[in-house]
Amino acid sequence: MFQPITLFFTALLVIFACPIKAEDNENDKSLVLFQTLKHIDWSTIRTQNKPLEMCSLTQNEHSAAHLVGDKQAFKSGQHLVNLHYFYQIKDLSDYIIEFSCDIYYFDNVFSQLNIRHILTTAIQKNSISIGNGDAFLLQNGTLAFIQQDENLTLRVNMNQANTNSLIKNPVILALSGNP
16 A cells, blocks of 8 residues: 555656646746755755745746746745846846855756856855756756757756755656656
8 A cells, every 4th residue: 555655756756757848838847846846855954944045047027937936935845935036147146145045047048158157156055056958957057947849857967966965855856857
């Protein structure tokens, strides 16, 4: 007999193992983003139960990050998430000099630009970075949405999976479809 937790993870794997159609790309990304963030275990690096800061660098208000934020307050692991939106690299770069971000989200356009300095900061501060495309992973982003034909998948940067305890969760690794 299956235990409830096993059934939950099995249902999650079935939901995310199905290819995502590109038609409602941002809506689909927001759903996957929400589910992925929900399963991150921050207890390995956070002892206080204070809110996490999510910084999103997007072109406009129609991004997956905005859609997640518009739904309601949400948690990543056991922490509430505060959202901050930026529309220029300089604004985000200035912000992270004074404050910090625990989660970074980059839309399609910004994921393809040279944002290595921001991603390096994210790694140094044990943060998660989520973007789009292989170029984002090559710059050492943590997770990336990859478009292949009409399918959208979430991929884990396996270089980080070995060192970043936040993404070692078997559910996240299974959702990503990484080998």
